[in-house]
Structures are given as structure tokens and as C-alpha cells.
Amino acid sequence: MAVLTKAEAKRLSELDDFYMPLLDSLKKAGVLDDAGHRRYMLTGYYRLVEYLYTKKLISAKDAEAALAEGFTALVASLSS
Amino acid sequence: MYGWCGQRLRVDLSKGTIIKEPLSYEYRRKWIGGRGMNSEVIYREVPPNLDPFDPDARVCFGVGPISGTAAPASGRVTVSCKSPLTGGFGDSNMGGHWGAELKYAGYDQIIVQGRAPKPVYIWIDDDNVEIRDARHLWGKFPREADAMIKQELGDEDIHIVVIGPAGENLVRFASTFNDVYRAAGRTGHGAVIGSKNLKAIAVRGSGTVKIARPKEFFDVCNRLRQKFKTDPMRKFLYEIGSLSLINVANHDGWLSVNNFKQGAHPEAWRMSGEEHSKTVLKHREGCFACPICCGRFTEIKEGKYAGEYGGGPEYEHSVPTGPRVGVFDPNAIWHNMILTNNYGMDGIETGGVIATAMEWYEKGLITSKDTGGLELTWGNQEVVEKLITMIAMREGFGDVLADGASRAADRLGLGDEGHKYTIATRGMTLPGDDPRGLGFAYGVGFAIGTRGGCDHLRCLASLELSGFMYPGLNTKILGDERPVKPTTTVGKGYCCFYEENQKAMVDCLNVCCFTTHWSYAVLTADQVDYFNAVTGMDITEEEFMEIGERIVNLERAYWARLLSGKREDTIPERFQKEPMPKSVDGQTNVGYVFPVEKILPGYYKYRDYDPDTGFPSERRLKMLGLEDVAKDLAPLRAKYNSESEKKKKKYYY
Ligand code: SF4
Numbered sequence: 001m002a003v004l005t006k007a008e009a010k011r012l013s014e015l016d017d018f019y020m021p022l023l024d025s026l027k028k029a030g031v032l033d034d035a036g037h038r039r040y041m042l043t044g045y046y047r048l049v050e051y052l053y054t055k056k057l058i059s060a061k062d063a064e065a066a067l068a069e070g071f072t073a074l075v076a077s078l079s080s
Numbered sequence: 081m082y083g084w085c086g087q088r089l090r091v092d093l094s095k096g097t098i099i100k101e102p103l104s105y106e107y108r109r110k111w112i113g114g115r116g117m118n119s120e121v122i123y124r125e126v127p128p129n130l131d132p133f134d135p136d137a138r139v140c141f142g143v144g145p146i147s148g149t150a151a152p153a154s155g156r157v158t159v160s161c162k163s164p165l166t167g168g169f170g171d172s173n174m175g176g177h178w179g180a181e182l183k184y185a186g187y188d189q190i191i192v193q194g195r196a197p198k199p200v201y202i203w204i205d206d207d208n209v210e211i212r213d214a215r216h217l218w219g220k221f222p223r224e225a226d227a228m229i230k231q232e233l234g235d236e237d238i239h240i241v242v243i244g245p246a247g248e249n250l251v252r253f254a255s256t257f258n259d260v261y262r263a264a265g266r267t268g269h270g271a272v273i274g275s276k277n278l279k280a281i282a283v284r285g286s287g288t289v290k291i292a293r294p295k296e297f298f299d300v301c302n303r304l305r306q307k308f309k310t311d312p313m314r315k316f317l318y319e320i321g322s323l324s325l326i327n328v329a330n331h332d333g334w335l336s337v338n339n340f341k342q343g344a345h346p347e348a349w350r351m352s353g354e355e356h357s358k359t360v361l362k363h364r365e366g367c368f369a370c371p372i373c374c375g376r377f378t379e380i381k382e383g384k385y386a387g388e389y390g391g392g393p394e395y396e397h398s399v400p401t402g403p404r405v406g407v408f409d410p411n412a413i414w415h416n417m418i419l420t421n422n423y424g425m426d427g428i429e430t431g432g433v434i435a436t437a438m439e440w441y442e443k444g445l446i447t448s449k450d451t452g453g454l455e456l457t458w459g460n461q462e463v464v465e466k467l468i469t470m471i472a473m474r475e476g477f478g479d480v481l482a483d484g485a486s487r488a489a490d491r492l493g494l495g496d497e498g499h500k501y502t503i504a505t506r507g508m509t510l511p512g513d514d515p516r517g518l519g520f521a522y523g524v525g526f527a528i529g530t531r532g533g534c535d536h537l538r539c540l541a542s543l544e545l546s547g548f549m550y551p552g553l554n555t556k557i558l559g560d561e562r563p564v565k566p567t568t569t570v571g572k573g574y575c576c577f578y579e580e581n582q583k584a585m586v587d588c589l590n591v592c593c594f595t596t597h598w599s600y601a602v603l604t605a606d607q608v609d610y611f612n613a614v615t616g617m618d619i620t621e622e623e624f625m626e627i628g629e630r631i632v633n634l635e636r637a638y639w640a641r642l643l644s645g646k647r648e649d650t651i652p653e654r655f656q657k658e659p660m661p662k663s664v665d666g667q668t669n670v671g672y673v674f675p676v677e678k679i680l681p682g683y684y685k686y687r688d689y690d691p692d693t694g695f696p697s698e699r700r701l702k703m704l705g706l707e708d709v710a711k712d713l714a715p716l717r718a719k720y721n722s723e724s725e726k727k728k729k730k731y732y733y
């Protein structure tokens with residue numbers, strides 16, 4: 001099931017500083033709690049991708065694309 | 081105990097007492113070492129309104145738990161104080177070998193307080209610590225004092241922290257040196273040390289650093305040293321030194337020329353690292369356990385200054401008394417560097433204050449009547465050279481400039497127009513890199529830096545600076561490769577937040593930032609690995625970065641207690657309003673300005689700074705275990721936004 005709506009994914013991918021809004025959206029979607037939100041703010045994007053993969057919210061292929069292509073690939077995966 | 085020595089020295093020069101204080105597990109775990117422990121002491125023990133030259137003021141020398149081990153470049157030491165230049169929180173760090181030696185002598189930190197009745201130096205020989213007469217050393221250059229102390233103590237191998245005449249004369253930007261040429265340049269602690277009648281701290285240590293999990297630790301070190309072999313930044317820094325940046329800076333328009341009026345100059349190549357290596361490079365030298373070895377030594381071979389010899393140059397030391405004041409003759413630049421080192425002054429502020437005075441002179445705000453007859457025209461090396469000595473000795477117009485550019489503007493009664501040309505924030509002139517070219521995240525560091533305007537190394541946004549050498553790294557950490565472009569606002573808020581916390585930890589571990597998150601051979605996860613292996617702890621990457629965040633917030637709170645916050649989070653008008661002019665063919669940033677206001681609100685969100693005051697929020701402070709700091713700031717939030725405060729123009733504190 002998609003974690004983000006298409007509209008949300010589009011909004012995020014158009015932002016200049018997307019990371020906090022992405023963490024906020026994941027919290028709103030119940031994927032992250034307060035502690036998780038804070039953890040990935042402190043440790044960076046790749047740790048977030050690792051988490052989403054271990055939680056099976058994205059596939060190995062998606063994780064690879066998210067690390068190679070960045071957050072636009074990630075939000076696309078999370079909304080499909 | 082592993083990693084740490086578990087004790088610090090407190091030397092009271094008024095009372096002549098030396099106390100060894102234990103450092104608890106909780107304290108070490110919370111503040112780690114170096115910058116962290118020093119900042120904690122400055123926050124708790126130096127009231128924000130205390131005169132930095134008051135005997136009650138503290139100056140701290142801190143090293144970290146991995147200092148003195150085989151971890152890459154682990155020999156640095158952080159020097160911290162209430163800055164006499166800015167009036168706010170101040171620190172800087174230096175390489176060399178003194179930091180490692182302090183660990184071998186058995187100490188994680190030294191706090192010096194009080195004022196000796198006559199000049200003294202401290203001699204630490206393992207457990208034996210004494211305060212010795214230094215009257216015969218007063219007035220000596222660092223290299224002279226270093227040699228005399230070694231001779232007196234009969235040991236060539238000891239390591240010595242020392243100040244020069246500028247520190248003794250309370251020049252507000254005097255530096256602190258160790259191993260003669262390794263300088264902790266910024267914020268003026270050399271003058272605080274001088275105000276205590278302290279000339280030097282000599283150390284000899286015969287101990288070791290105990291490592292909790294040696295095999296794991298050496299595996300990490302070996303892994304990292306292998307990475308350095310092919311690291312692209314290491315290659316530049318070793319072969320050409322930090323002056324490898326000159327030609328890049330000139331091409332991308334971020335070299336400070338004539339007080340930042342320009343970002344490039346056709347003659348800049350003459351002082352490039354490539355030219356230096358071909359002409360006057362005497363030899364290279366690295367700091368303790370350094371796999372990069374960027375240090376150089378210079379011997380001037382011809383012209384007026386032939387025969388002069390000294391450590392350096394570094395980019396940040398050479399540009400201010402070179403292009404920033406319009407001087408492009410490389411031998412003159414090397415000479416100015418040797419001179420400022422001899423006197424023991426921060427090269428950045430020295431050049432910054434002279435460049436500012438040159439612009440005041442150009443704009444007619446001062447005349448030769450104010451300067452004692454000196455013609456402060458761009459590129460007038462004779463005057464630059466004279467002024468360096470006059471500043472250090474506080475003679476004539478030099479005495480005015482010895483207070484730093486911002487205070488000098490007030491001493492001369494130049495008003496807002498004078499401050500407009502100081503190119504400083506929170507009372508300290510900025511280093512020689514123009515954010516209109518070097519990068520917008522880098523420039524944000526000038527606005528929010530917790531040691532005043534110059535946070536070029538303390539919140540170094542290297543992901544934009546050297547990120548291009550490591551394709552994919554910005555994506556890995558920030559989720560986006562676009563922030564690698566210097567002149568974009570994209571992703572810069574998060575970049576600053578991440579790198580600032582990271583650098584705070586670099587400065588707690590007291591490793592060289594050139595080895596980590598400048599060159600990217602050592603990443604955060606690697607630091608956590610060697611920290612845990614040395615100390616026997618098992619902290620997570622999240623906890624590690626949170627400690628960095630705690631330190632940044634504590635330092636920020638020091639400024640908040642001085643009622644310095646959001647309104648002061650700015651950068652000089654020049655960068656915001658004057659489009660970068662074209663000075664050389666192919667310059668990449670012609671026409672750029674730096675829209676700092678576009679980035680700050682996003683950065684504040686990551687920090688959870690109060691949007692009205694810019695102070696750290698109560699919520700975040702409590703989360704970081706700084707409940708008492710939250711209490712300190714509570715009554716100040718409304719005060720900061722009172723009408724009377726809003727009217728005040730604060731250039732320093
Ligand atoms: S990179 Fe340079 S400044 Fe840093 S530790 Fe090595 S020699 Fe010293």
C-alpha cells in the first residue's frame with residue numbers, strides 16, 4: 001500500500017528543502033514516530049532509506065534507486 | 081579507563097594553585113572532550129557580561145578521547161574563551177602534537193583562571209605541574225620562546241603552547257600557537273592568555289591512551305588509511321596544500337579581493353599552491369598521526385624578504401594580508417604571513433581589519449590624519465607591513481585596529497557607514513571566501529556561527545564545497561545531489577544543520593576536519609566506530625550526532641544570554657546586495673548575490689530555533705538535557721523582542 005499520496009509525492013519532489021517535510025509526511029502517515037523523525041533528521045537520508053527498506057516499505061530495488069537518484073525516486077516509490 | 085584520562089587540570093594563576101579534577105562518566109558521555117567540554121566550562125563559569133580580560137575569565141585547552149591514538153589526525157587541541165574580539169563565545173583549534181602530548185601526560189583538559197602577578201609559564205611533566213617564571217620570555221616571538229623553554233627544561237621533544245607579543249599586548253585577535261607554527265587563529269584567546277600573564281604551557285607526557293577494543297580499533301584505522309591512499313582531496317592537500325584553493329577560488333569568484341569588492345583577480349595565480357610549490361616550498365610537515373600532511377614550510381629566496389623562513393602558508397592565512405588588501409606579490413604575502421605568526425596574531429582578522437581601514441580610507445571616512453600619515457591605498461605593501469607591526473605593538477593607528485574592525489569603527493566614530501565595510505558578523509571579520517561564489521551553505525555559517533561570523537571550519541558545509549569530488553555523497557546524506565552546486569538555495573538548510581552537528585563532534589574528538597567531512601575518507605559512521613572501539617562504549621550514530629547538536633545549542637545559548645539572536649543572524653550587506661563583478665575571464669559567478677534570508681527559515685526549523693528570537697527552543701533544549709539552559713533563556717525571550725532591544729545595533733558584545 002502506498003505510504004504517500006501521489007499529490008503528496010509531487011508536492012515533496014518540488015520542494016527546495018524537502019527533507020523535513022518528507023520526515024513530517026512519514027510521521028503523519030504513521031511510518032515514523034517522534035523518535036524516528038528525530039533519528040533520521042540527525043543521521044541523514046541514507047539511514048532513512050535503510051529503515052524504510054528494513055520495514056519493507058520499499059523494495060531493495062527501490063532503495064538502490066533512492067540512494068542513486070535521491071529523494072524524488074524515493075517519494076515516487078513511496079507513492080506507488 | 082579507556083580513551084579519556086578522566087581528569088583535568090585547573091590552574092588558578094592568582095592563587096598559584098593547581099588542582100586535578102576528576103571527570104565523571106556522565107560528564108564525559110555528555111560533552112566528550114575538546115570543544116564540548118570547553119564550551120560547557122565557558123557557559124557555566126564565564127558569565128556573559130564578564131570582561132574577557134577579567135582575572136575571573138577562563139581559558140580552556142581541551143582534547144578528546146581519541147586524541148593521541150592512531151586514529152587519523154587525532155592530535156588537535158581546542159582553545160576556548162569568552163572572546164575579547166566579539167564579546168561572545170569563542171574557540172578555535174590547532175594541529176601540531178601538543179594535544180597528543182597532553183593526553184600522554186594524563187589530562188583531558190586544562191582550565192586556566194586568575195592572573196599571575198608576573199609573567200609565568202606552566203610546566204606539565206606527567207603528574208608534576210608547576211608555575212614557572214617567564215619574565216625572560218615576555219616579548220619573545222613564539223619560535224624564540226619555544227626554543228628558550230626547551231633549552232631551559234633540557235628537552236627538545238616537549239611540546240609547547242605559546243603566545244606572541246600580540247597576546248601580551250592584548251590585541252583582541254591574538255592567536256595561540258603550538259609547535260611554533262600551528263595556530264588556533266580565531267576569536268582572540270591569545271589576548272585572554274596574555275591578560276593572565278601566561279606566556280606558555282609546556283608539556284611532557286610519558287603515558288599512553290588505553291584502548292578498549294584494540295583489534296577493532298586498528299581494523300578501523302587501517303580501513304581508513306587505505307581510503308586516504310586514493311582520496312582525491314588528500315592528494316590536493318598533500319601535493320599543493322590549502323593554497324590549492326587559490327586557482328579554484330579565482331575561477332569561481334570567491335577569492336576575497338580588496339575587502340570582497342571583487343571575487344577574483346588576474347594576478348591571483350602568482351600566490352597559488354602550484355606556484356608556491358615550484359618556488360619557495362622548503363618542506364612539508366604533518367600534524368600528529370595525519371594521513372594528509374598539508375603543512376608546508378616556506379623559505380623566501382629572492383627580493384626584499386630573501387632568507388625569511390616560516391611555517392605556512394595556509395589559504396586562510398595568506399588571502400587576508402594578500403588579495404584582501406590588494407597585495408599580489410607572493411613574497412610580500414609570505415612575508416606578511418611570517419610577520420603575523422611572529423607576533424602571534426590571527427592572519428584573518430589582521431588582514432580583515434587592514435582591508436576594512438583601506439575601504440574607509442577609499443570612501444573618505446578616514447584620512448591620513450586618522451592614520452598618522454599612512455596612505456591606506458589598496459596594494460600598498462609598505463603600509464600593510466608597517467601596520468602589522470603597529471597592530472601587534474599597539475602603536476599609533478595600529479592601536480585602534482588592534483581592537484578589531486568592528487570596535488575600530490566605533491573608536492573612530494564612523495557610525496553605520498563604517499560598519500558597512502567591516503565585512504564582519506557578531507564582531508569578527510569573515511575569512512577570505514566569498515559566499516557569492518564558494519557557496520550559500522558556507523555563507524549561512526557566517527550568519528549563524530556559534531563563534532561569531534567566522535564559522536568557516538566549525539560548520540563547514542563541505543558537502544557543497546568538496547562534495548563535487550565525491551559524486552553521490554550529497555545524495556547519500558542529504559537525499560539530493562543538487563546542493564553540491566554552491567550558488568543554489570536547494571537543500572542548504574539541512575546541509576548546514578547536518579554539517580554543523582558533525583563538525584561539533586569533529587571538534588570534540590579533536591581530529592582534523594581536513595580528514596573528515598572536507599575530504600570524505602572518514603564519515604560519521606567511521607567516527608562512531610573508532611570512538612566506540614577506543615572508549616569501549618557503544619553509542620549509536622544518532623546519539624553521536626545528538627551530542628554535536630547539544631554543543632551547538634549550548635554555544636548558541638551563550639549568545640542568547642547576550643541578547644544576540646535572529647536579528648543578528650545576518651551577513652554583510654555587500655554579499656546580499658552587490659552583484660559579483662567580473663574580474664577575470666571565465667569567472668563563474670558574475671552577477672550573483674547571496675540570498676541568505678531564503679535559507680535561514682528552513683535552517684531554523686531543523687534547529688527548532690524560536691522563529692521570533694532565534695533562540696534555541698525550550699523544547700529542544702530539554703530534549704538535549706539542557707534544562708538549566710532553558711531556564712536561563714526563559715526570561716530573555718521577551719526581553720530580546722522588547723522595543724528598546726529592537727532599536728539596538730549590535731556589532732559586538
Ligand atoms: S590535514 Fe594538515 S592541518 Fe590537518 S592534521 Fe593534517 S597536517 Fe595538520
